[in-house]
Amino acid sequence: MSESGSNLHTETVAITADGTELECYLAYDEGGAAPHPGVLVVHEWWGLNDYIRRRANMLAELGYTALAVDMYGGGQVAGDSDEAGQLMNGVLADIGQAESRMDAALGFLQNHPTVDAERIAAIGYCFGGGVVLHSARRGMPLAGVVSYHGSLGSMHTPAPGSVRAKIMVCHGADDVLIPEEQIAALHDEMKTAGADLRFTSYPGALHGFTNPDADVNGKKYGLPLAYHAETDKQSWQATKDFFNEIFA
Secondary structure (H helix, E strand, O other): OOOOOOOEEEEEEEEEEOOEEEEEEEEEEOOOOOOEEEEEEEOOOOEOOHHHHHHHHHHHHOOOEEEEEOOOOOOOEOOOHHHHHHHHHHHHOOHHHHHHHHHHHHHHHHOOOOEEEEEEEEEEEOHHHHHHHHHHHOOOOOOEEEEEOOOOOOOOOOOOOOOOOEEEEEEEOOOOOOOHHHHHHHHHHHHHHOOOEEEEEEOOOOEOOOOOOHHHHHHHHOOOEOOOHHHHHHHHHHHHHHHHHHOO
8 A cells, every 4th residue: 555644634532342441543544545444553561652653643644544452441551661561461361351442443443434344454562462463363353463572472272264364473583571482382373273474583673673762661671672773664664565465
């Protein structure tokens, strides 16, 4: 899809899932031809912050309708790494709740007038990468998912033939937060499921390689995080190529 972005429309939209109001962020180009593909965007453990809104805007500038999903509810954004861990673990402790929030966000996007309901993908960062992988594992009707420096551990083993989405994983080769065992297990799991998995390991990249704030956060909280500009560029280009393929 060619870049547009001439009439960018953005707004916060309230979506309810199991009684919880999610403060999601919607971005699309009002001047683009509709309907067109939609993309769900799932945040890092920090919550739906400016970084994730910027990613949604980047997708809108490419001609997609992007919906950044508030997985924590109420628009909660962590003030530090301890709070981020608490918010993330609260969601992961009740995976059914996480699923209902993704389902509600997907339903919103499917029914949006700018979106082709048959052509929707999802991308996610860190925590969000794990969320979109889980969404693929459980058979959500997505054309594809992209995980950037995401957690790879499985909370649902897909039956053969049940994974509908094509999967792309953008992984930092120097990411010490993702065990090698998880990488091997992901490959085995997807092979057994008959899923289309594309896995790229980028040399020199650590956890958080797409986020320019990763260097500051890594130093501030003593975490092995770092921005890697070249990998950020390469993985975004790979995403654009992937979307051109799956939405063709």
